[in-house]
Amino acid sequence: MNLMDQTFEVLKSQNRTALIPFLTVGDPDIETTVEIIVQLEAAGADILELGVPYSDPLADGPVIQRASQRALKHGVNIRTCMETAVKARESGVQMPFILFTYFNPVLQMGLDLFFKEVQTHEISGLIIPDLPVEESGEIRRRADEAGVSLIPLVAPTSNERIEKIVSNASGFVYCVSSLGVTGERSTFHQGVEEFIQTVKKYTNIPVAVGFGISTHEQVAHFSQICDGVVVGSAIVREIESVIPLLNDANTRQEGLLQIRKFVAQLKA
Numbered sequence: 494m495n496l497m498d499q500t501f502e503v504l505k506s507q508n509r510t511a512l513i514p515f516l517t518v519g520d521p522d523i524e525t526t527v528e529i530i531v532q533l534e535a536a537g538a539d540i541l542e543l544g545v546p547y548s549d550p551l552a553d554g555p556v557i558q559r560a561s562q563r564a565l566k567h568g569v570n571i572r573t574c575m576e577t578a579v580k581a582r583e584s585g586v587q588m589p590f591i592l593f594t595y596f597n598p599v600l601q602m603g604l605d606l607f608f609k610e611v612q613t614h615e616i617s618g619l620i621i622p623d624l625p626v627e628e629s630g631e632i633r634r635r636a637d638e639a640g641v642s643l644i645p646l647v648a649p650t651s652n653e654r655i656e657k658i659v660s661n662a663s664g665f666v667y668c669v670s671s672l673g674v675t676g677e678r679s680t681f682h683q684g685v686e687e688f689i690q691t692v693k694k695y696t697n698i699p700v701a702v703g704f705g706i707s708t709h710e711q712v713a714h715f716s717q718i719c720d721g722v723v724v725g726s727a728i729v730r731e732i733e734s735v736i737p738l739l740n741d742a743n744t745r746q747e748g749l750l751q752i753r754k755f756v757a758q759l760k761a
């Protein structure tokens with residue numbers, strides 16, 4: 494039972510759904526990311542996905558691709574993301590962190606060092622969207638040893654694979670609401686609610702939904718049937734839109750406040 498598990502338990506006892514933002518660490522820079530994380534928690538975020546920027550984010554739409562490019566300019570890698578998590582804790586942030594990374598940066602770092610760092614930095618969850626099933630056994634074993642949950646992604650087309658994917662999952666199951674790449678959407682995959690209900694039949698751990706969710710109404714809608722709702726691109730776009738304010742000492746606080754207000758209205 495790690496901090497993320499505890500968070501879901503508390504929320505469940507309060508009949509509340511977790512708001513799970515995603516951001517790209519180092520966008521627009523590391524120091525600002527730490528301040529944004531503080532604002533996200535103040536806005537009501539319950540769990541945070543810390544995105545490791547990557548040069549070939551095949552599952553990401555243009556908003557997150559641009560954020561990755563901006564972060565990569567500062568040489569952000571897995572290690573700097575973990576250091577950012579420490580800085581956020583030092584700034585008083587309590588919420589659990591999920592490390593979101595493509596598989597290649599993990600391989601580059603080496604599995605031994607990666608999982609040692611994950612453990613010492615008290616990362617609660619891992620999302621590796623392009624982790625091949627063949628490799629997932631070893632990664633899952635190492636994650637269990639490190640006390641971190643390897644969060645599986647299930648898609649509306651997973652069908653008969655749903656049971657296999659979620660059977661011994663830990664942390665939560667991430668239901669992808671639509672096919673394709675990340676990015677705000679006005680409509681979701683046909684029958685996404687039935688898909689979520691199907692996933693819930695196969696698991697007792699929390700079930701969250703993500704992909705395309707960007708408005709208060711969409712968050713409220715999915716909060717009726719899920720334990721968590723992930724919002725990424727819409728928040729990353731909000732960050733992108735206030736970068737000019739953030740880069741000017743005179744308007745920095747205003748920029749941070751705009752991000753906080755945007756996230757707060759999602760959950761209100």
Ligand SMILES: O=P(O)(O)OC[C@@H](O)[C@@H](O)c1c[nH]c2ccccc12
Pocket residue numbers: 515542544552553557593622646674675676677703704705706723724725726727
């Ligand atoms: O950006 P969206 O459409 O709100 O979707 C969440 C997404 O950002 C985050 O969970 C994520 C970012 N990159 C990913 C790649 C695959 C799966 C999930 C993700």
